[in-house]
Each structure stands twice: as structure tokens, then as C-alpha cells.
Amino acid sequence: MNPALTGVLADGGVTTGEAVTFWILAPIALAGAIGMVLLRNAVHSALSLVLTMLSLGVFYVLQAGPFIGMVQIIVYTGAIMMLFLFVIMLVGRNTRDSLIEVLRGQRVAAILLGIGFAMLLGTGLARGIGSIPAVGLAEANVNGNVEGIAKLLFTRYIFAFEVTSALLITAAVGAMILAHVEKKPGEKMDQKVLSRARFEKGNYPGPKAGPGVFATSDSVATPALLPDGTFTERSVSKVVPARELTIAEARPKAVNGSKEYGAIK
Amino acid sequence: MTPEYYLVLAAVLFTIGAVGVLIRRNAIVVFMCVELMLNAANLTLVTFARINGSLDGQIMAFFVMVVAAAEVVVGLAIIMSIFRSRRSASVDDANLLKY
Numbered sequence: 001m002n003p004a005l006t007g008v009l010a011d012g013g014v015t016t017g018e019a020v021t022f023w024i025l026a027p028i029a030l031a032g033a034i035g036m037v038l039l040r041n042a043v044h045s046a047l048s049l050v051l052t053m054l055s056l057g058v059f060y061v062l063q064a065g066p067f068i069g070m071v072q073i074i075v076y077t078g079a080i081m082m083l084f085l086f087v088i089m090l091v092g093r094n095t096r097d098s099l100i101e102v103l104r105g106q107r108v109a110a111i112l113l114g115i116g117f118a119m120l121l122g123t124g125l126a127r128g129i130g131s132i133p134a135v136g137l138a139e140a141n142v143n144g145n146v147e148g149i150a151k152l153l154f155t156r157y158i159f160a161f162e163v164t165s166a167l168l169i170t171a172a173v174g175a176m177i178l179a180h181v182e183k184k185p186g187e188k189m190d191q192k193v194l195s196r197a198r199f200e201k202g203n204y205p206g207p208k209a210g211p212g213v214f215a216t217s218d219s220v221a222t223p224a225l226l227p228d229g230t231f232t233e234r235s236v237s238k239v240v241p242a243r244e245l246t247i248a249e250a251r252p253k254a255v256n257g258s259k260e261y262g263a264i265k
Numbered sequence: 266m267t268p269e270y271y272l273v274l275a276a277v278l279f280t281i282g283a284v285g286v287l288i289r290r291n292a293i294v295v296f297m298c299v300e301l302m303l304n305a306a307n308l309t310l311v312t313f314a315r316i317n318g319s320l321d322g323q324i325m326a327f328f329v330m331v332v333a334a335a336e337v338v339v340g341l342a343i344i345m346s347i348f349r350s351r352r353s354a355s356v357d358d359a360n361l362l363k364y
Contacts, residue, residue, distance in 0.1 A: 022270060022271070026270070026274050029274065029278065030277065030278070030281075033278050034281060036281075036294070036297060037285035037288070037298065042294055045297060046297060052278070052304070053304060056304055056308055059271060060307075060308075060311050060326075063268065063312060063314075063315045065314070065323050067323070068326050068327060076304070079334065080300065080333065083337060084297060084341070087345060090345065091344065091345060091348045091354050100357070102357055106287065106288075107288045110287035111288070113284075114280045114284035118276060118277050118281075121276040121279075122276045122277060125269060125276060129316075132316065134268060134315060134316040134318075135315075135316065135317060136315060137314065137315055140318060145320075148320045152320055152321065152324055153324060153327075157328075164328065168335055170335075171335035171336075171338045172338070175338045175342040178345070179342045179345060179346070
């Protein structure tokens with residue numbers, strides 16, 4: 001990373017440019033978070049959470065953490081939220097929140113509690129920390145942010161880093177076990193099962209006759225005739241409803257330029 | 266001037282996530298609210314790294330992301346298997362262990 005840029009970004013004080021970016025992106029992040037809670041459709045919720053996460057990624061880059069900012073955008077918005085969208089499409093796209101309150105007054109109490117908690121925490125933080133000077137990361141990032149993080153990650157945090165790999169493998173195995181559907185031996189429709197079913201007693205193994213074959217009409221609604229002269233209902237598509245023809249439909253069409261319809265016989 | 270605004274924003278985002286966990290019924294949306302709370306904690310860690318002038322906070326945020334990724338994979342698989350057996354993704358329906 002450009003050392004001059006690192007110096008500007010890593011400075012403990014807040015520059016005007018950073019303040020402007022913050023005041024533009026903070027309302028966007030807040031709107032995304034509130035939208036996630038309020039929107040009824042789960043897909044819309046996920047997309048507004050993506051908005052919040054992108055804003056947070058920009059905040060990380062602003063605070064002299066370009067590596068963590070890029071990881072935020074790639075891992076969170078790129079991988080995790082897409083996983084969420086996949087599961088929403090598989091599971092609950094049409095499921096609405098039930099409006100039955102299991103605990104009466106829970107929603108109102110939760111909102112009041114939230115407002116109180118946010119006010120308490122926000123004012124407490126602003127009053128308690130506002131007077132402490134920020135050191136800034138200029139010294140820690142002197143060789144670049146990625147190198148500084150790598151130096152710490154592979155020395156002081158090497159054990160945590162190794163444990164992380166065990167965690168990821170456990171998570172992958174757990175997800176595979178949870179998502180796996182066990183089938184009984186005969187349940188799977190493999191070639192053997194299909195072949196047995198085809199030559200079972202009572203099933204005609206040859207190809208089925210198409211509709212209209214050997215029939216009095218070439219309409220798709222007319223069932224085919226079997227060699228013994230009976231109709232086979234299997235030759236007619238299930239989406240074609242079986243019905244009686246009306247008189248107007250049943251009489252012969254006009255032929256050889258005549259505009260008159262044929263008479264009903 | 267110190268970057269305390271980031272901490273206030275993180276507190277508000279955390280609160281919105283907590284309120285979302287309490288008022289929403291769809292298990293997937295509840296899960297997304299938990300993700301929002303983790304993100305707010307990450308913003309706090311990165312801001313404190315800057316205030317203290319050391320990169321340890323950013324490394325903590327990195328580990329939080331790793332744990333969040335593992336948690337999402339297992340959690341979504343659990344939601345999928347519950348949906349497969351009950352045809353519902355509502356957290357109110359999964360109450361067989363209540364009494």
C-alpha cells in the first residue's frame with residue numbers, strides 16, 4: 001500500500017474526508033440494518049443486510065484496515081450472504097412471519113428495551129471515550145497492513161490460527177451430516193430397479209403408442225388403439241381433459257371451398 | 266477528536282440486531298440478525314485497534330469472521346433439516362423441548 005495513503009488513513013485523528021465518508025455511509029448502514037428487521041420478505045432482508053455489510057467494509061478500510069475490509073466484503077457479502085440467499089430460496093421464500101404473539105407484549109417490550117439499551121450504550125461510549133486520544137495505526141502499518149497482520153497471525157496467534165482449521169473442518173463435516181438424506185436400499189431408482197419394474201407382470205415392456213395411432217381421429221385427445229381393438233388411456237396426456245364433444249364441434253368441417261358446414265349425421 | 270462515532274454506530278447496529286432477534290419469527294431472518302450483531306462487534310474491534318495503535322483488534326475481527334462462517338454453515342444446515350421434517354422455518358414451531 002502507498003505509504004503516504006497509509007499515513008493519512010492510519011492517523012489517530014479523524015480527517016475531514018473520513019468524517020464526510022462516515023456521515024454518508026453511517027445512515028446507509030443504519031437504514032440497511034433497520035430495513036433487515038422491518039422488511040417482511042426474507043430476500044429483501046438479506047439484500048439490505050448486504051448494504052450494511054458493504055458499508056462496514058468501507059469503514060474498515062477507512063480505519064487503516066484494508067485487509068480486514070476486503071475480507072469483510074469477500075467473506076461476508078460474497079460468501080455468507082450468498083449462502084443465506086441460497087437457503088432462503090430453498091426454504092422460506094414464501095413463509096411469512098406469524099402474527100400470533102406467544103408472549104403477550106413481547107415485541108413492544110423488545111423495542112423499548114432496544115431503544116433504552118442503545119441510548120445507554122451510545123451515550124456512555126461517547127462520554128467515556130471522547131476524551132481519550134487515539135494512537136492510530138501508522139506505526140503498526142509501517143510495512144503495510146497485510147504484512148503487519150501476517151507477522152502477528154503467524155507468531156503470537158499461531159495456535160489460534162491452527163485451531164481455526166480444526167473448527168472449519170468440523171463445520172464442514174457437520175454441515176454434510178446435517179444436510180445428508182439417508183435412503184433405504186430399494187428406494188433409489190437405479191437402473192436395476194427401473195429394469196425390474198419394466199418387465200413386471202402386467203406391464204407392457206415395449207414403447208407406448210403415441211396418441212392418435214390406429215385411431216379414428218388424429219387429435220391428441222383421442223386415445224390410441226391397442227392391437228386387440230381397445231383404447232389405451234395411457235397414450236393420452238394427463239393435461240388433456242377427457243370430455244364429450246359439443247354438437248358444433250362434432251359435425252364435419254366445410255370441404256372443397258364450400259362455406260357450408262356439413263350436416264350432422 | 267477521536268473516532269468514537271464508530272463505537273456509537275456499532276452500539277446502535279448491535280441493538281438493532283438484538284431487537285431483530287427478539288421480534289422476528291423467521292429462523293433465517295433471526296440468523297441474519299445474529300450476523301449483524303457479530304458485524305457490529307467487529308466494527309468495535311477494528312475501531313479499538315486504531316485507538317490503541319496495535320493490530321491485535323483487527324486479528325480478533327478476522328477470527329470472529331472465521332467463527333461466523335463456520336457458525337453460518339452449521340446453522341443453515343440445521344435450519345434446512347428442521348424445515349425438511351416440519352415444513353416450517355418459524356422459530357415458534359420448534360417447541361417440542363419446551364416442557
